[in-house]
Amino acid sequence: MHHTFTLGNYTCTVLNDFARTRSVKQTFPQIDEAELLKEIGLGGYDLTLETEMSLHGNVLLIDTGDQKIMIDSGLPPAGGQLLQSLAEAGIQPSDIDMVMVTHGDGDHIGGLASYSSAKIVMPTNSYKLWTEDTAGMIEEFVKLFRGVVPDQDLENMAAGRAKYAEVVKSLGDRVVMVEMGEEVAPGISFLAAPGHRRDHTAVVVESAGNKLLHVADAWRHPIQLKRHDFYCLFDSYPDQLAKTMESLLEKAAAEDFLVFGAHFDFPALIRIGKENGAFKWMV
Numbered sequence: 001m002h003h004t005f006t007l008g009n010y011t012c013t014v015l016n017d018f019a020r021t022r023s024v025k026q027t028f029p030q031i032d033e034a035e036l037l038k039e040i041g042l043g044g045y046d047l048t049l050e051t052e053m054s055l056h057g058n059v060l061l062i063d064t065g066d067q068k069i070m071i072d073s074g075l076p077p078a079g080g081q082l083l084q085s086l087a088e089a090g091i092q093p094s095d096i097d098m099v100m101v102t103h104g105d106g107d108h109i110g111g112l113a114s115y116s117s118a119k120i121v122m123p124t125n126s127y128k129l130w131t132e133d134t135a136g137m138i139e140e141f142v143k144l145f146r147g148v149v150p151d152q153d154l155e156n157m158a159a160g161r162a163k164y165a166e167v168v169k170s171l172g173d174r175v176v177m178v179e180m181g182e183e184v185a186p187g188i189s190f191l192a193a194p195g196h197r198r199d200h201t202a203v204v205v206e207s208a209g210n211k212l213l214h215v216a217d218a219w220r221h222p223i224q225l226k227r228h229d230f231y232c233l234f235d236s237y238p239d240q241l242a243k244t245m246e247s248l249l250e251k252a253a254a255e256d257f258l259v260f261g262a263h264f265d266f267p268a269l270i271r272i273g274k275e276n277g278a279f280k281w282m283v
């Protein structure tokens with residue numbers, strides 16, 4: 001599946017990588033059930049703790065006219081549909097000039113090897129963490145699943161992240177390190193958004209006065225617009241995440257950004273409104 005739209009002078013394409021489901025309880029396992037049910041009721045969401053919520057994986061591609069820039073690279077090809085979605089959009093993996101990495105999770109960097117002619121653009125901080133504190137970067141993810149999944153799965157997760165660290169170390173001159181706010185192409189830059197991981201970033205895209213905010217994994221459900229403390233199973237640093245959510249939502253509402261979320265329902269594009277001090281999810 002793919003969806004193409006225009007942002008100023010840029011042509012953007014949302015590429016779907018996967019469409020799965022998880023129950024409300026599986027998504028927010030650490031949140032008190034009574035609290036969750038109360039907020040679900042107040043929000044008018046047609047959900048119970050057992051309701052299967054969709055969990056989509058989406059990748060954004062920006063064609064600036066000069067360059068084709070992918071933000072993240074999806075799952076390893078065997079696990080997702082990204083290459084098929086790309087083919088449907090008439091684009092070859094070898095056409096991709098640049099891959100920006102928002103964070104080093106498997107559903108964001110698993111497909112990197114498919115884009116062997118692309119520059120890999122990472123924030124300097126993220127590059128340093130992956131190369132200098134590899135064990136810490138593995139642990140901040142794996143600890144989320146200890147006691148939740150079988151030990152063998154934990155070992156596979158750790159091995160996957162260790163492999164990514166090796167990939168980063170071996171990129172040589174293909175890696176381009178940038179600072180937050182530094183343009184990687186006209187109007188396109190990383191924005192620090194820590195919490196999901198300590199090096200997690202958002203991306204700002206601006207063209208001819210039109211603005212898009214790619215929030216990656218900062219939030220995934222409308223309930224989190226009100227309750228930033230409702231973190232999900234996959235989030236490493238809940239307190240930091242709540243602050244990040246607030247600042248991204250404030251920015252999106254104040255500056256009327258089109259907002260893209262990696263795990264929103266395809267095509268994963270919303271706007272954020274604000275009414276009587278409360279954020280509104282607007283499709």
Ligand SMILES: [Zn+2]
Pocket residue numbers: 105107108217262263
């Ligand atoms: Zn993700």
